[in-house]
Amino acid sequence: MDDDINLESVYASFVSLQKDIPFLEEFKGFYFSEQENIGSDISSFNKPSYATRKDHSADKLKISAFFDEGALSETVTKEVFSPEVVRRDFPILNQKVNGRQLIWFDNAATTQKPQAVIDEIARFYANDNSNIHRAAHTLAERSTDAYEGARNKVREFIHASSADEIIFVRGTTEGINLITQTYGRKYIRQGDEIIVSTLDHHANIVPWQQLAKEKDAKLLAIPVDGKGDVIMEEYERLLSPRTKVVSIGHVNNTFGTVSPVKTMIDRAKQYNARVVIDGAQSVAHTKVDVQSLGCDFFVFSGHKIYAPNGIGVVYGKKELLDILPPWQGGGNMIKDVTLEETQFNAAPARFEAGTPNVADAVGLGVALDYVRKVGLENIEKYEHELTEYARSRLSEISGLHIIGHPKERISVISFILDGIPTVKAGQLLNKEGIAVRAGHHCAQPSLRRFGLEATIRPSFSFYNTKAEVDSLVAAILTVQANYKDFYI
């Protein structure tokens, strides 16, 4: 191409004109040189190579923003949801384990990452990486914009009223510890009561237990019925003017129970209690609107919603964050430091001491874009159908007992097999290429409610299929048939 033409500005104008209009085939050769070897497939054009994005991202935030959209791939922009199509965006699924096609049914532990997220992290490190907020140079500006842009995407995703209500942390566990160490340390006093649920993950039990011990406060747990639902009458009975905090899981990670959190929040508010919702198992599967829920805090982990490990979110109501003390001290969280005293920044910086995990926050932003494009309505509907299918197929197997039959369930089923130790069953399913969790799922009180120490737990995502459920059923039958041969 002619060197005199300023290709970047031509391309930038094209991009600005292009808004919402599909790329035209004839523009391909216009901007991208032959060496990019884009080929005739329009889908690879919509999803430019990493090298292309690297070349053209410097000093072109607008272009890079376009690429972020473009990188979401053709599959997620399809109108009709299809797990077969969407799963192509997850390269890890395309592999064999022990000679069998991998079936990833361990989504409640962690979800796999779409190519868009993987690419964005590589692009960020190759182009924009810098420490943020503290320098006047271009890369610091880009990194800061990307990080704050991600914060705003989280705000939109959970419908917080301001990006200042979004604190980046490592994950749900760190988020709940942040709340116990800030709100809890400041406001919980001797004799106060904190309510959790028997269904909760250890991450929502241990930090409150530690705080209660430190403050000589009381930790109360809402009992669970034989189906795996919280007993609402018992919850009502536990609430009192002594209740200072209700901290509960939205969706349980062992039986998939969806707790009626809206009603529970409303009831807690009648006692002026603060409410924390552990959204680790809900945010990837159902629409969350923190304002209509009316909770004070909502916490989730990025890795359970197709984002990288090591990044998570605490949403906190602004008026509450403004009166909470910081929990960790260091750089970024300060306004002014003398050797005698420190003035702290406002939220959210006050709660983000030190260099944050910028790249993974940016990855989280792209993961949320991805989920938005697939559509939470599609996800919820399809995953419900798939989970019901799995429940009904599994319940046909004799010697298999499903644990927990909650009124409302999301994407998780727990079961045990007669005569086969749970962990062994998990290992044998792995021989068939099927990844399920087998153990206590970091929710021992919920399992012990049913007299159990462990279950086998398949958990589903929108990229799983009914055919994979059929393979699980076949593999369980094989495990049952061959168990003795394996261990004699």
Ligand SMILES: Cc1ncc(COP(=O)(O)O)c(C=O)c1O
């Ligand atoms: C309901 C629930 N809460 C909290 C957690 C802890 O999440 P993380 O390990 O990402 O901090 C999990 C993880 O499995 C969970 O399922």
